[in-house]
Amino acid sequence: MAELSRRQLLGASAGAMLLGAPKLALAASRNQFLAVRIWPAQAYTRITLESTEKINYKYFVLNNPNRIIVDIENANLNNVLNTITQKVQHSDPYIRNIRAGQKDDNTIRIVMELKSNINPQIFNLEPVSNFKHRLVMDLYPANGRVGEDPILALLNDMGVKSPTNTINNSSPYRQTAVPKRSNRRPVIMLDPGHGGEDPGAISPNGLQEKEVVLAIARETKKRLEALGYKVYMTRNEDVFIPLKVRTQKAQHVQADLFVSIHADSVNRPEPRGTGVYVLSERGASSEAARLLADSQNRSDTIGGVKMSNNREVNNVLMDMLQSQTITDSSRLARLVLNQLGKHNKIKNEINLANFVVLRSPDIPSILVETAFLSNPQDEALLRSTSFRKKVAQSIADGMKQYLSAAVLAQR
Incomplete structure (x- = not known):
């Protein structure tokens, strides 16, 4: 095998760095979760995920048993999000438990198991005061009426x-x-x-x-x-x-x-x-x-x-x-x-x-x-x-x- 010169080695290293740059940039741009908060109440339960970037999400509702599935794109699990299971209180009137996992290389999946039929309201909030970007998940009682106004x-x-x-x-x-x-x-x-x-x-x-x-x-x-x-x-x-x-x-x-x-x-x-x-x-x-x-x-x-x-x-x-x-x-x-x-x-x-x-x-x-x-x-x-x-x-x-x-x- 031909011996590579020092200049060739440096060039090859630089090329590898350039090829790897997009992946590094993508990783750096991914959401970093800063806080998870759950506020249980009889009126409704609120869950907030605070992040460095705006959170892109999709969600759907399943029945028998009642569940809400939230997929968060361009994100990886970290120690903050891993604490979400421990945030649920036994007395929460609406949430039985929550778990978060890495669905694929680019997506986090959050599964909420519910105690009853729920009317979810999920939306983003822009940074304000001491808060960064937040994804808000409000869980209102459905009261047996589809589409009832949560307010x-x-x-x-x-x-x-x-x-x-x-x-x-x-x-x-x-x-x-x-x-x-x-x-x-x-x-x-x-x-x-x-x-x-x-x-x-x-x-x-x-x-x-x-x-x-x-x-x-x-x-x-x-x-x-x-x-x-x-x-x-x-x-x-x-x-x-x-x-x-x-x-x-x-x-x-x-x-x-x-x-x-x-x-x-x-x-x-x-x-x-x-x-x-x-x-x-x-x-x-x-x-x-x-x-x-x-x-x-x-x-x-x-x-x-x-x-x-x-x-x-x-x-x-x-x-x-x-x-x-x-x-x-x-x-x-x-x-x-x-x-x-x-x-x-x-x-x-x-x-x-x-x-x-x-x-x-x-x-x-x-x-x-x-x-x-x-x-x-x-x-x-x-x-x-x-x-x-x-x-x-x-x-x-x-x-x-x-x-x-x-x-x-x-x-």
Whole structure:
């Protein structure tokens, strides 16, 4: 065999490198999975796969037994995706188990074994906030109806009638228009902010807003029910609920009051205290209020919303802001803020901002920022069970004062 020169060897090596380059480039461009998260809830279970690149997928549903098969292209298994089986909780109402495997050199197959018939909604989300590309797999109960709108399931999980296109043209409180008080029980909707994929604000020590406000809302519900009111919650578990669905839920049960509960955060530790916000048609009362509203309104982007094709759900008449409702909201806000001032530093004025969850045209609505997670003193308060109970009692007492003078709409 002829002996190869050094130059020939180098040339051959370079050619081999060039021939191998496309394969190397292809491997480098493949999706790298960064996180797998599963959020089980009675309303629906959400699975998210986070990746460096947009995830190309196909899926199909099988029966007997019920399964969902998802094929992900241009991807390889890694240690992150291999943990998906361990992410399933025994208490998950919809998923029995999940497994992932390499179907072929270019495709990953995920098999979900289900506990019941499911209406899956699968879609991609673009990078936002601290998240990269995400594939979202929402598993809604099918309820025996093929093609049922999954957003309706979020409204129907409270056992009330389907929404209609009608809406009250007057505020639930009309002291001049209604001559005598109604004896019916007031209906209140409590809205613990964020949830599921959207943690809300996070303190330097890892305390999450979604956990704090859910605990406070549950305490508030107990106190309001002890007063004889009928109380609903937009969420009573760690689940993501779109902002407009929260307001639609209030309309759905014909709520008389809507209170959204949050915990504030800014990029410096000095600000602290409690604030109450009402909707402003003319803009925020301060730059801080505007920034806060922008932050809270991004929840849908972070949590991810696949909008419904159902006109009854999407068309919630958000542009019908009534001045009387805002006036009623301001009065409620003042009474609640006065009670909250007994337990933490407050600003004397009511804050104004354009929060999505406050845009119900005929339901007096307020947003309570209980304290600052970004402030060490306030964070310590928010960790305290006693402070959470005090906040809950303050909200309930303020609402009781408001309702004692309000005239409920005849329904």
